[in-house]
Amino acid sequence: MIVVEQKPLEDILDMVKDSDRMLVLGCDGCSGIYQVGGEKQAEMLSSMLKIGKKTKGGKKEGDLKIEASTVLRQCDKEIVREALEGSIEGYDAVLSMACGAGVQTVAEVFPEKLVLPAVNTKFIGMQDREMGDLHERCSACGDCILDETGGICPITRCAKGLLNGPCGGQVEGKCEVGGYENDCAWILIYKKLKEFGKIDQFLKLRLVRDNRISQSPRDLKGGVKYSGGGE
Amino acid sequence: MEAYSSLMQEILDGKFVFTGELEPEKTTDLTELVEGAKPLVGYAVACNVTDNPQSMAYMSSLVASYVVQRDAGMETIYQLRCSDRNRLALTADVLGAAALGLKNILALTGDHVSLGDNPGAKSVYDLDSALLTYMIRRMVDEGVDLAGKPIHEPPKIHVGVAVNPNADPLEAEIIKLKRKEEAGAEFAQTQVIYDMEKVDGLFEIYNQYGIKVPVLIGIFPMKNYGVADYFDKNIPGVSVPGELLETLKKVSEIADKKQRKEKYMEVNLEYFEAFVRDIMKSEAKGVHVMAVGYEAMVRELIARVRGEG
Numbered sequence A: 001m002i003v004v005e006q007k008p009l010e011d012i013l014d015m016v017k018d019s020d021r022m023l024v025l026g027c028d029g030c031s032g033i034y035q036v037g038g039e040k041q042a043e044m045l046s047s048m049l050k051i052g053k054k055t056k057g058g059k060k061e062g063d064l065k066i067e068a069s070t071v072l073r074q075c076d077k078e079i080v081r082e083a084l085e086g087s088i089e090g091y092d093a094v095l096s097m098a099c100g101a102g103v104q105t106v107a108e109v110f111p112e113k114l115v116l117p118a119v120n121t122k123f124i125g126m127q128d129r130e131m132g133d134l135h136e137r138c139s140a141c142g143d144c145i146l147d148e149t150g151g152i153c154p155i156t157r158c159a160k161g162l163l164n165g166p167c168g169g170q171v172e173g174k175c176e177v178g179g180y181e182n183d184c185a186w187i188l189i190y191k192k193l194k195e196f197g198k199i200d201q202f203l204k205l206r207l208v209r210d211n212r213i214s215q216s217p218r219d220l221k222g223g224v225k226y227s228g229g230g231e
Numbered sequence B: 001m002e003a004y005s006s007l008m009q010e011i012l013d014g015k016f017v018f019t020g021e022l023e024p025e026k027t028t029d030l031t032e033l034v035e036g037a038k039p040l041v042g043y044a045v046a047c048n049v050t051d052n053p054q055s056m057a058y059m060s061s062l063v064a065s066y067v068v069q070r071d072a073g074m075e076t077i078y079q080l081r082c083s084d085r086n087r088l089a090l091t092a093d094v095l096g097a098a099a100l101g102l103k104n105i106l107a108l109t110g111d112h113v114s115l116g117d118n119p120g121a122k123s124v125y126d127l128d129s130a131l132l133t134y135m136i137r138r139m140v141d142e143g144v145d146l147a148g149k150p151i152h153e154p155p156k157i158h159v160g161v162a163v164n165p166n167a168d169p170l171e172a173e174i175i176k177l178k179r180k181e182e183a184g185a186e187f188a189q190t191q192v193i194y195d196m197e198k199v200d201g202l203f204e205i206y207n208q209y210g211i212k213v214p215v216l217i218g219i220f221p222m223k224n225y226g227v228a229d230y231f232d233k234n235i236p237g238v239s240v241p242g243e244l245l246e247t248l249k250k251v252s253e254i255a256d257k258k259q260r261k262e263k264y265m266e267v268n269l270e271y272f273e274a275f276v277r278d279i280m281k282s283e284a285k286g287v288h289v290m291a292v293g294y295e296a297m298v299r300e301l302i303a304r305v306r307g308e309g
């Protein structure tokens, strides 16, 4: 899922200093599931902003219209349109708690509105509930090679994104980037392939990637087969 | 196989070769580098010229390699990192190097830029050391760039790679050399090691996988205790043998400067002469002496093991 993290409140307050009529918009997708930008968080943030604007911005209750709402998925144009059409007029700005795709979807559906990001979009991640951590696992490179690398992504988990690792920077299986705390992806790959009796795959010289595949902006034309709740 | 460089010629002739190391820094003045190379002429067959070592933003290794060859008459091994250049820039530099008469390149992936002195820089890694090796060999042998586009007057240059016998797990590191060999590596230089156990460990796996690339063993005579201590503490995965470090520490306590200097020489020579003689009996094809700024030592060491000292 997409991992997001709320921006510091001071930064958000600074960002919205000119908007007193604002919709704080949560998303029940990834952002909500990770409890960063769901319904509760949107309500919480809207109260915090009210307090902030009153204490630091010298505003009075009557000056402000800061409300919270949540949509099923902010990255779906139809869902966003249906959920907000008719109600969005009363606000001069939307403060989105979705990932960057969600923020831009709202902005595309309602081009006359100022749409601002309340979260930083971090990465595509995996959750580790036990530890309460999130880890980046895929960079959406567009040409998945997990089949060749023992199911471990070198594009994302190797700090250099190497195709022919490990580099000289690994020490006892740990990566030089980040102070030898993270596992070296290529040592993980080596161990996995060895365990599976596929050392040949490790030895294989992997030739250059065609970087056009991951050249942004990317589209998947006609890619929507199921609108998943938009109707 | 044709040799374009003295380094490759000597390796092909079966001579035991010595290479040195020079480090251009954050300066436009290459005097020290050139002066450092001069005493090694006739001793080391070539000297590596480092490329932004530890990801420090230093003077171009391409330019420094050229100036050293021109002004000191020392053949160079131009180190080239993938950290800072994409395939276009690497192609350009390889063509430029060949045009300037450089004959050897050491293809490196390169330390991550976040470890250097401009840690916020964007790292590149469009290629890695194996792919850079592959690219250079295609340029030389087939006269085409990575995309298969023909080169007018292809370069004549050799390509070497690095290998780290200190790595753990060792097998993953050594068999990478197999991959690099397949990519076209013509020689390999190892990271610094201090004992034959590491040399033997390397060649055991090397032979098991039928690797043939000529290997030069990296050694590091240490100019003073400070250098040794820094190296021991700051280079992950390698440590200076305790006894040697202790001895160097004792030498550092000698008050008289001249005496201290002489003693450092003596201690280093004693340790490394024996080590190099042992390496000469192994399957290694040479020794890469990484003693930047310690030319007197490098020269004396080479002279002694050649029986000239």
Ligand code: SF4
Binding pocket: A137, A138, A139, A140, A141, A142, A143, A144, A145, A146, A153, A154, A155, A156
């Ligand atoms: S190779 Fe890695 S980055 Fe590419 S699609 Fe697969 S998991 Fe994602």
Ligand code: SF4
Binding pocket: A157, A158, A159, A160, A161, A162, A165, A166, A167, A168, A169, A170, A171, A174, A175, A176, A177, A183, A184, A185, A186, A187
């Ligand atoms: S140490 Fe491993 S994970 Fe880190 S950059 Fe090198 S190969 Fe990649």
